[in-house]
Amino acid sequence: MKLKWHPEAIEDVRKIVDYVKENFTADVALRVKDKINSSAKLLKLHPFLGPIEPLLEGCTTLEYRSLVADTYTKIIYTVHADYIYIHLLWDVRQDEERMSKVATDRYALFEHHNRYSVNEPAVPYGSAEEG
Numbered sequence: 001m002k003l004k005w006h007p008e009a010i011e012d013v014r015k016i017v018d019y020v021k022e023n024f025t026a027d028v029a030l031r032v033k034d035k036i037n038s039s040a041k042l043l044k045l046h047p048f049l050g051p052i053e054p055l056l057e058g059c060t061t062l063e064y065r066s067l068v069a070d071t072y073t074k075i076i077y078t079v080h081a082d083y084i085y086i087h088l089l090w091d092v093r094q095d096e097e098r099m100s101k102v103a104t105d106r107y108a109l110f111e112h113h114n115r116y117s118v119n120e121p122a123v124p125y126g127s128a129e130e131g
Contacts, residue, residue, distance in 0.1 A: 001043075001044050001045075001047055001082065001083055001084055002044065002082070002083045002084070003040055003041075003043065003044060003083065003084050003085075003086060004083050004084070004085045004086070005085075005086045006085070006086065006087050006088065006106055008088065008106055009086045009087060009088050009089060009106075012088055012089035013033065013036055013089060016032060016033075016036070016073060016089060016091070017029045017030075017032060017033045020032050032070055032073075035069055035070040035073075036069045036070065036073060036075070036089065039067055039068075039069040039070075039075055040069075040075060040084075040086060042067075043067060043075070043077060043084045044084065047079045047084050048065070048079065049067060050065040050066050050067035050075070050077065051065060051066065052064070052065055053065060053066040053074075053076060053099075055096050055097075055099050055100060056076070056099065056100055056103050059100045059103055059104050059107075060103065060104060060107045062078045062107065063078060063079075064076055064077070064078055064087070064103060065077055065078065065079065066090070068092075069089070072091050072092050072093055073089055073090065073091060073092070074089070074090040074092055075089055075090075076088045076089070076090055076099075076103065087103060087106055087107070088102055088103060088106060090102075
C-alpha cells in the first residue's frame, strides 16, 4: 500500500514540528517528526492497525481511523483499495468536537478539487492486501 497525504495534513506536520522546535529544542522536534513518519509508514504494512475513530463516525461517507503517533498526536486516515489516505494530524489536547468540523471541511475541500480520489468506498476490514 502507498500513502497519500491531504495537503493540509502535510501542513499539520510542519506546524507541529515548528511548535515543538520553538517551545523545546530542534532535537525534540526531529524526534516528533520521526515518530509521525514512522507511524505513517507502519500503516503501509498494517492499514487496519488504528481503530475506527469514534469522534468521526458519520461525519462523512468515509470510515476514519486513528493511530497515536506520539504522546499528543493522532494520525487520522482512511483505508482505500490501493492506498492509505492521511487526512489530518490531530493534537489530542484540542476540543474533540472541532475534529469533526476539520475532517468535514477537508473532505469537502478535497472532494471539490479531486472528486474521485477520496470519495471511493473504503475497504472493509480484512479485505485489503497486506504489503
